[in-house]
Amino acid sequence: MTITHQDELDGLKAIGRIVANTLKGMGRALEPGMTTAELDEIGREMLETAGARSAPQSVYDFPGATCISVNEEIAHGVPGSRVISAGDLVNIDVSASKDGFFSDTGATFRVPPLRPAQERLCRDGKRATQIGIAQVGSGKPLAGIGNAVGRFAAQHGYTLIRNLASHGIGRSLHEYPEEIATWPTRQDKRRIEKGMVLTVEPFLSRGGLWASEGADGWTLYSEPRAPAVQYEHTVVATDKRAIILTLPG
Template identity: 50%
Template structure:
């Protein structure tokens, strides 16, 4: 969507605050021995407490309130009986609807003990998002976002997952502009527009440039032994730095 008035801005920011709160609470709650289903229950309870609805459930009848992906799973992991273990790289993706507005966010964390490569992967992916936000302004080519992510990945000796991408968001979970990829696409001539609401979400990995759908029909996985990380913010495009709707409260 494109925000048209202060009500739209306030609506996106309100939805963003809730998904950021839930994301951070879930990431902070992760510990060895808990299941992804238990972690998802925490997210579901917090969304309900704040009057929000799980966007994956509302839009796609996803079998969980949030998406939780571990190690070889890159995205859309179904919460359930899988036990989180020491050393796992866990990604939490939270999206929700509040009063007709949608926001989307995600983050990754390594359960101690933290292997150096997993720490580097998370740090590089977080930096890729930071670098992407620096070029996300009205009039900029959408391809600059992918270019910033790809340069960061290469600088840290990681790959980008090419068939996962950011997207427009706001009145629905997935809107135009679609396919905000994590690499430079020279054929993409689109430009960001003032007031557009977009979710920017780089995916970096150790071995895989592409992911495939698992038998469950939802989870997207890389090659055996692959690790991936994702960080995501919902932002409102301005003529300068974007307004980030999904900052941690401590960062707000």
């Protein structure tokens, strides 16, 4: 989607705030001993209270209101009976729609006690996302996002999952520009337009290169097996900088 009117920006800001608040609320509620289904129910109630619809459910018939991925699961984890334990890495991905506008956000949470390697990976995962967002501006190359994230990853000894891309969003969950690489690429010659709405969501890993589908047909795992984190925002390109839509408030 490319924004052309203020009411479109207002609608996107509204749903962006809803998914951000839902993610924040789920992160605060996260504790050892709860199941991923219980955590998902908190997200479901928050979205419904705000008048929003879960995008994975409404668009893809996903068996959960949110995606919750634990440890070896890196994305699209199905909420269920899995019990969250101390020391786990838990990725929560929240996407939803309201009044015809979609937004998407996510973060990886650490369940204490924390190990130094986990803390570094999460800290640098956040940095990678911010580096990617800094490349979003009208007239800039879309490939600049992945190239900048790739330089950061290489400098700090990380790998990137190379088949989970960022994407356009706005009037639907996934739309043009599709398959925005968050890893280095020379093939993509597309440019960012003023008002373009997209996600920035690199998957930073300590050895993982690809995402492979599990037996349930939804959950994704890193190949080779390795820890991975993801932090995601929905942003709008302007002449000066990116507007981050998915901030709580």
